[in-house]
Amino acid sequence: MQERIMLDKRLKQVVDYIPKGSILADIGSDHAYVPCYAVQQGLIARGIAGEVNVGPMEAAQAQVDLIGARDVIDVRLGDGLAVLKKDEATCISICGMGGSLIRSILESGKDKLGAVERLVLQPNVDGQYVREWLLENGYRLVEESIVKENDKVYEILVGEKGEEDVYSADENERNWQLLFGPFLLQSRPEPFKLKWSREAAKLDYVLGQMAEGVQSEALVRKQTEFKRYRDKMREVSQ
Numbered sequence: 001m002q003e004r005i006m007l008d009k010r011l012k013q014v015v016d017y018i019p020k021g022s023i024l025a026d027i028g029s030d031h032a033y034v035p036c037y038a039v040q041q042g043l044i045a046r047g048i049a050g051e052v053n054v055g056p057m058e059a060a061q062a063q064v065d066l067i068g069a070r071d072v073i074d075v076r077l078g079d080g081l082a083v084l085k086k087d088e089a090t091c092i093s094i095c096g097m098g099g100s101l102i103r104s105i106l107e108s109g110k111d112k113l114g115a116v117e118r119l120v121l122q123p124n125v126d127g128q129y130v131r132e133w134l135l136e137n138g139y140r141l142v143e144e145s146i147v148k149e150n151d152k153v154y155e156i157l158v159g160e161k162g163e164e165d166v167y168s169a170d171e172n173e174r175n176w177q178l179l180f181g182p183f184l185l186q187s188r189p190e191p192f193k194l195k196w197s198r199e200a201a202k203l204d205y206v207l208g209q210m211a212e213g214v215q216s217e218a219l220v221r222k223q224t225e226f227k228r229y230r231d232k233m234r235e236v237s238q
């Protein structure tokens with residue numbers, strides 16, 4: 001009997017954003033839960049589980065074999081989008097990594113995005129790098145969500161090819177939108193408030209340390225900048 005895969009809240013939210021009938025490439029797939037679950041739900045036509053490390057690649061292959069999906073999910077070893085053929089995937093998910101790594105995977109694999117209708121990206125930290133990449137590369141941020149699981153908070157960002165219209169023309173406002181997420185900044189759900197109150201507390205701690213140092217001009221400038229961020233983080237987490 002095929003093992004039914006159960007997803008945690010974070011990956012369930014990711015799967016909910018995958019369009020039906022997609023050819024899904026899940027990059028950094030590790031255990032391949034996302035493509036395996038999507039196949040079991042009849043959501044995707046085909047899947048590719050990409051992994052740069054042998055251990056996780058073997059875990060992915062074992063999971064695919066366990067659910068008897070070898071004919072629909074290809075497990076491939078390689079760096080980022082290099083595992084894909086040109087115009088192969090219609091949806092790409094990249095989850096559970098830092099925002100700067102997700103951005104660099106997208107940047108180095110631009111030539112593989114030709115047929116991609118949707119990017120589902122789940123940065124563990126530094127989501128602003130992912131939003132910036134989308135904005136600078138002709139992708140519209142179409143949805144954002146944030147979930148809390150085991151006391152951790154995760155953002156999930158969805159991009160589609162097209163002209164961006166969600167960001168403010170005002171540079172200062174746009175920078176805050178890139179940091180907090182334009183949709184999340186509007187709706188401010190509880191996990192969002194928790195995330196940013198924690199970030200404000202971290203900055204507060206750093207500011208406390210800085211206050212004990214020699215007050216050079218550069219340090220004072222940094223403190224002013226950090227206070228501005230901390231105050232904004234506190235404001236949005238009210």
Ligand SMILES: C[S@@+](CC[C@H](N)C(=O)[O-])C[C@H]1O[C@@H](n2cnc3c(N)ncnc32)[C@H](O)[C@@H]1O
Nearest residue numbers: 027028029030050051052053056079080095096
């Ligand atoms: C923390 S795990 C996340 C696994 C899964 N995506 C999830 O969200 O639960 C990150 C995975 O990304 C893989 N990885 C890191 N850099 C990668 C790259 N450049 N290309 C492909 N996989 C990568 C790692 O080997 C690791 O298995």
